Amino acid sequence: MLLGFARQSLLCHARTLALACALATGLAGVAQAADQPWLVLDVPTGKVLGEGNGYAPHGPASLAKMMTLYLTFEAIRKGKLKWDDRIVMSANAARKIPAKLWMRGGDTLSVREAVNAMIILSANDAASAMGEHLAGSEAAFARQMTQRARQLGLRNTVFRNASGLTEKGQVTTARDMATLGVAVMRDFPREYPLFSQRSFVFRGRQINGHNNLMYRYAGVDGIKTGYTDAAGFNLVSSFSDNNRHIVGVVLGGKTGRARDDRMAQLLTQYMPLASDGARRGSNLVARAEPQRKPSIAGLIDESDIEQGDGGLQPLQTSGEWNIQIGAVDTRADAKRLLGKADRLVRSILPEAKGYIEPAAKLFRVRFGGFRDAKAAGAACSALKRRAFACIASRT
Secondary structure, eight states: OHHHHHHHHHHHHHHHHHHHHHHHHHHHHHHHHHHSOEEEEETTTOOEEEEESTTSOBOOGGGGHHHHHHHHHHHHHTTSOOTTOEEEOOHHHHTOOSSSOOOOTTOEEEHHHHHHIIIIIOOHHHHHHHHHHHHSSHHHHHHHHHHHHHHHTOTTOBOOSSSOOOOTTOBBOHHHHHHHHHHHHHHOTTTGGGGGOOEEEETTEEEEOOOTHHHHSTTEEEEEEEEETTTEEEEEEEEEETTEEEEEEEEEESSHHHHHHHHHHHHHHHGGGSOOOSOOOTTTSOOOOOOOOOOGGGTSOGGGTOOSTTOOOOOOOTTOEEEEEEEESSHHHHHHHHHHHHHHHHHHOTTOEEEEEEETTEEEEEEEEEOSHHHHHHHHHHHHHTTOOOEEEEO
């Protein structure tokens, strides 16, 4: 009898501990969400409906491309740029880390292709090439971005490059990103519907986007995702419902799905507080498409396809070869292996770019950009002489 009582006491104690742990975990999650910068803005009035650390400095990641696109649209409107103009992919632009179009230095693409690549794929090489085309250099373009940002009311934002990749001094706030998102919609109503595209075709290949909240939350019609290791997962979303229209910003999400879920929660919470005025002109905001069953792109883990510093699966283009130097258990191990081999590989092929490709429970470490089997094989031979494993394959 005493033994039974002891067992019952231990069971009760275990259940109490489990409940305490669950509560602690839940509270930690709430605290984490509370620390994460966010802001919801009523579009017609400009009123901030709610915010948490909305004025705290944070890395923009690819949200910076909204400003690159703003200046691109502005150049088109002023007649300085045409949709069919050709943009040269410089060596600097071609060296950008993924997400990217994986074009070679000296290749060209149209303004329309560059715009679609920035919006849908969030291509860093396309953003860099556009900035160089408009200002002569990416650094000069970044200064133009910051200057225009001030004119638009972005008081705490400094841009250092056209793509949003991590660079010292590049910073923004949730409030500023909301202001920028509204400026794009307000000033370029004809171009804004481009942000609701789910895919585009580049050189005969369909490229799917990864603004997954548009696929699963009716009424969301844009506008931009972002990710770097330093900034985390960022998102600016436009949400329209009858006569109401709000823009939400979430910065620093731990995963793409967690960021999207947080945004969905905020949009649901604050839409009832939005102003209910006469509906804006039909051209101001792209109307939400009827919600269809998500494509495969909408069902996979966003963390594997987001753009930024993390190392990603490249856009595979016919005729190129890559090399694989390992498949390891963790992303941290993959980054270490990538770092060990990077200098050696680039001494063989300066334009080669390393990346990490998640696959099942492994992380493959690869380098892309080799023109043919001979070039990839030569790189593997050099790596093997330095005790690296290496396999060449066609993409």
